[in-house]
Amino acid sequence: MKQHSLALKLSAGFGFVFLYAPIIALIVYSFNESKLVTVWGGWSLKWYAELFRNDQIMSAAWVSLKIAFISATLAAVLGTLAGFVLSRMRRFRGKTIMAGWVTAPLVMPEVITGLSLLLLFVAMENMFGWPAGRGTTTIVIAHTTFCLAYVAVVVQSRLASMDETLEEAAMDLGAKPVSLFFLITLPMISPAILSGWLLSFTLSLDDLVIASFVSGPGNSTLPMVIFSKVRLGVTPEINALATLMILIVSIAVIAAIVIMRRQNRFQKP
Amino acid sequence: MSVSSGSPIITPQTLPTWRQKEAEPFVRIEQINKQFGDFTAVNDVSLDIYKNELFCLLGGSGSGKSTLLRMLAGFESPTSGRIIIDGVDMSHVPPWERPVNMMFQSYALFPHLSVEANVAFGLKREGLPNHEVKKRVAEMLDMVQLGHLARRKPHMLSGGQRQRVALARSLVKQPKLLLLDEPLGALDKKLREETQFELMRIQDELGITFVVVTHDQEEAMTLATRIGVMNNGVIVQTAEPHEMYEYPTNRFVAEFIGNVNLFDGTVVTDERDSATIHCADIDSLIYVDHGISCAPNQNVSVAIRPEKIRISREAPTEVNNHVSGIISEVAYMGSQSIFKVRLSSSKEVRVTQPNAQRDSGDRLTWDDKVHLSWDADSSVVLTS
Numbered sequence: 001m002k003q004h005s006l007a008l009k010l011s012a013g014f015g016f017v018f019l020y021a022p023i024i025a026l027i028v029y030s031f032n033e034s035k036l037v038t039v040w041g042g043w044s045l046k047w048y049a050e051l052f053r054n055d056q057i058m059s060a061a062w063v064s065l066k067i068a069f070i071s072a073t074l075a076a077v078l079g080t081l082a083g084f085v086l087s088r089m090r091r092f093r094g095k096t097i098m099a100g101w102v103t104a105p106l107v108m109p110e111v112i113t114g115l116s117l118l119l120l121f122v123a124m125e126n127m128f129g130w131p132a133g134r135g136t137t138t139i140v141i142a143h144t145t146f147c148l149a150y151v152a153v154v155v156q157s158r159l160a161s162m163d164e165t166l167e168e169a170a171m172d173l174g175a176k177p178v179s180l181f182f183l184i185t186l187p188m189i190s191p192a193i194l195s196g197w198l199l200s201f202t203l204s205l206d207d208l209v210i211a212s213f214v215s216g217p218g219n220s221t222l223p224m225v226i227f228s229k230v231r232l233g234v235t236p237e238i239n240a241l242a243t244l245m246i247l248i249v250s251i252a253v254i255a256a257i258v259i260m261r262r263q264n265r266f267q268k269p
Numbered sequence: 270m271s272v273s274s275g276s277p278i279i280t281p282q283t284l285p286t287w288r289q290k291e292a293e294p295f296v297r298i299e300q301i302n303k304q305f306g307d308f309t310a311v312n313d314v315s316l317d318i319y320k321n322e323l324f325c326l327l328g329g330s331g332s333g334k335s336t337l338l339r340m341l342a343g344f345e346s347p348t349s350g351r352i353i354i355d356g357v358d359m360s361h362v363p364p365w366e367r368p369v370n371m372m373f374q375s376y377a378l379f380p381h382l383s384v385e386a387n388v389a390f391g392l393k394r395e396g397l398p399n400h401e402v403k404k405r406v407a408e409m410l411d412m413v414q415l416g417h418l419a420r421r422k423p424h425m426l427s428g429g430q431r432q433r434v435a436l437a438r439s440l441v442k443q444p445k446l447l448l449l450d451e452p453l454g455a456l457d458k459k460l461r462e463e464t465q466f467e468l469m470r471i472q473d474e475l476g477i478t479f480v481v482v483t484h485d486q487e488e489a490m491t492l493a494t495r496i497g498v499m500n501n502g503v504i505v506q507t508a509e510p511h512e513m514y515e516y517p518t519n520r521f522v523a524e525f526i527g528n529v530n531l532f533d534g535t536v537v538t539d540e541r542d543s544a545t546i547h548c549a550d551i552d553s554l555i556y557v558d559h560g561i562s563c564a565p566n567q568n569v570s571v572a573i574r575p576e577k578i579r580i581s582r583e584a585p586t587e588v589n590n591h592v593s594g595i596i597s598e599v600a601y602m603g604s605q606s607i608f609k610v611r612l613s614s615s616k617e618v619r620v621t622q623p624n625a626q627r628d629s630g631d632r633l634t635w636d637d638k639v640h641l642s643w644d645a646d647s648s649v650v651l652t653s
């Protein structure tokens with residue numbers, strides 16, 4: 001028994017080191033005084049100061065945050081609708097296809113998603129003249145498409161576990177469908193929508209591949225700027241930037257987890 | 270409706286409404302059918318429920334009782350047939366427009382709202398002014414003795430408290446008809462008994478018509494003014510509790526309500542006020558004090574309740590209605606004892622005896638040879 005638990009501990013420890021050692025190294029080196037990334041020259045915050053003076057990075061960060069916010073919001077709305085259709089509508093023609101369509105972006109290689117969206121945007125521009133060129137709009141549409149899938153899955157599972165008699169009780173007490181939705185259903189699933197939003201936000205913020213396909217000149221997102229800079233050699237500035245991004249993403253993910261946990265506890269009578 | 274006091278003469282008004290011939294039913298269910306695909310959940314049910322009744326729909330799972338209740342609430346619409354409540358055809362009226370409220374088996378309390386807000390929910394949908402809502406919620410919470418918990422969330426309440434919140438919430442709109450789906454199902458035995466009487470008190474106080482769905486025959490017997498027993502989507506008998514127990518009209522009801530011994534046999538003689546039946550299991554003929562009005566030699570079942578059978582070591586003097594056997598099992602239950610007696614045909618008969626004396630020296634026990642007998646008016650002949 002003891003031996004067994006030691007093995008478990010070892011594998012857990014190995015897993016942690018494997019996952020987090022590179023990140024910790026990155027964070028530590030972001031406080032490095034030295035200009036050389038691989039040589040330790042003492043503690044300093046100077047690369048953070050440097051980072052905030054870099055206009056290219058700052059504007060890319062602003063573009064990324066804006067895109068992440070808009071596409072997470074759109075994905076939350078559309079994903080909620082999709083989740084509703086999937087969990088509430090009894091069988092209808094094409095339900096399987098729709099379920100497949102909603103979950104496809106979860107398993108589809110990003111290169112393919114990016115490429116197919118690019119082809120679509122180009123074809124649309126030729127046919128209707130919209131979207132004119134590629135830029136923030138096309139990235140938002142692309143990000144909404146694949147984030148929607150995550151929201152739909154979270155909302156669908158929430159609805160599936162929700163006691164349907166709650167809605168019947170509300171109708172029985174005189175709530176018409178619209179007030180039923182806003183007074184009962186929405187508050188019940190709002191933690192799922194919120195955590196779906198946070199998840200979408202981080203996914204959009206992280207995405208490099210799809211954005212590279214569908215962005216245009218002057219609309220580089222943060223991951224794209226980082227990637228192009230890294231190709232010329234890693235600067236300590238990038239370490240500082242990466243550390244900040246890790247911070248934002250971790251906060252969002254932890255918040256999503258906490259929200260889901262609280263909701264589960266709340267549900268238990 | 271108050272019963273006029275002081276008059277010893279039985280006027281039609283003192284009869285329960287459902288026994289009055291000319292009484293107008295409050296809820297009228299007309300030839301209701303409900304199909305789910307190929308499955309018929311409710312099959313051509315017609316039923317009248319009168320004002321101030323506490324009507325119990327009793328049946329096992331899948332008997333269609335819940336579907337019938339859900340059609341009264343408006344969650345399902347009938348495939349065919351009509352539901353008329355207080356003179357208005359409600360068959361296809363949505364639930365939010367019906368003068369009907371329901372208490373759910375799971376209670377279905379809104380988890381994100383406080384007790385107070387749960388009870389207020391229905392009143393707010395009516396658009397009542399705030400102070401009126403507050404007043405009525407407070408009154409209702411006092412009636413179910415939960416005034417002190419008004420600000421709690423449902424998950425902070427015990428099962429019994431949640432049940433009372435659900436009841437308060439379903440009563441606060443003063444519905445014409447209250448539907449209760451297994452109202453006591455989730456409570457423990459002691460609480461269940463208390464709540465039964467509480468429900469009867471509230472029903473009496475508010476004068477609202479109740480329709481209760483339950484699978485628990487004991488619950489139905491205590492609560493109901495009348496019971497409708499359902500099986501396979503059909504109401505097999507509608508009767509007052511004692512009538513249902515003493516005069517079941519078919520084998521299903523006889524076996525479903527309480528315990529019963531059924532003897533299969535054939536009719537020997539059948540007259541206006543008496544009949545004799547021959548059963549292979551029983552040494553003598555069975556003599557009953559009512560006619561059966563059936564073809565001679567018809568196959569029938571004779572139902573005899575365990576507490577209506579006498580058990581003794583001495584042979585009875587009567588010619589009919591007795592049989593002998595050997596005690597194969599004894600269960601001492603405190604207030605009564607249950608005996609299982611094996612007849613010579615190896616059929617087992619269940620007999621219960623009240624333990625009237627504290628210690629009756631000569632106690633019947635395993636393997637005793639005993640004689641069973643019963644009166645002519647104790648048995649019921651069932652033709653279906």
